[in-house]
């Protein structure tokens with residue numbers, strides 16, 4: 001299982017935004033949609049052994065489970081629409097009981113700390129950061145849980161949590177990439193690990 005926790009700092013925590021203004025009024029939701037696309041979609045298929053946790057405004061977490069996902073398509077507008085559907089269910093997410101949104105999607109009333117602590121039980125937490133150790137020199141961990149930020153740096157509080165939970169801090173290359181590009185590189189790293197030819 002590969003998991004990605006992605007922090008959306010400016011995304012609204014309500015469904016009150018326009019699908020035609022993802023990069024503006026929706027707080028760069030376009031970035032998170034591209035991350036979801038990069039995490040799941042192949043050219044002719046979907047990676048079933050993947051989960052994505054979008055942390056929205058440090059208040060809610062939208063979980064996508066690849067083995068159960070239905071009606072999700074690679075275009076940003078469709079993904080944003082599913083996210084808006086999820087946020088419309090916010091009153092149904094009570095305590096740590098999620099709201100069921102649609103097949104393979106749930107909404108949790110949990111911010112980053114609670115999500116990280118819960119997901120960390122199932123694998124190895126890896127902070128993806130442009131100042132980390134080079135990916136190519138690291139051994140792929142079992143059941144990696146990659147944590148990325150959106151278009152902002154990690155806040156001091158997030159960095160402290162990661163320092164306490166992450167077993168590794170890796171950089172995928174010498175350049176600072178967009179978060180979705182970083183996800184593509186990590187998939188490729190895991191897809192090709194141990195192969196002489198592919």
Ligand SMILES: C[S@@+](CC[C@H](N)C(=O)[O-])C[C@H]1O[C@@H](n2cnc3c(N)ncnc32)[C@H](O)[C@@H]1O
Nearest residue numbers: 128129130148149150171172173175176177179
């Ligand atoms: C656009 S970057 C965030 C802003 C960035 N600090 C900057 O100065 O532009 C989005 C996220 O992608 C990940 N990222 C970007 N480049 C990376 C790299 N070379 N290695 C590992 N992670 C990277 C990090 O998680 C980062 O927070």
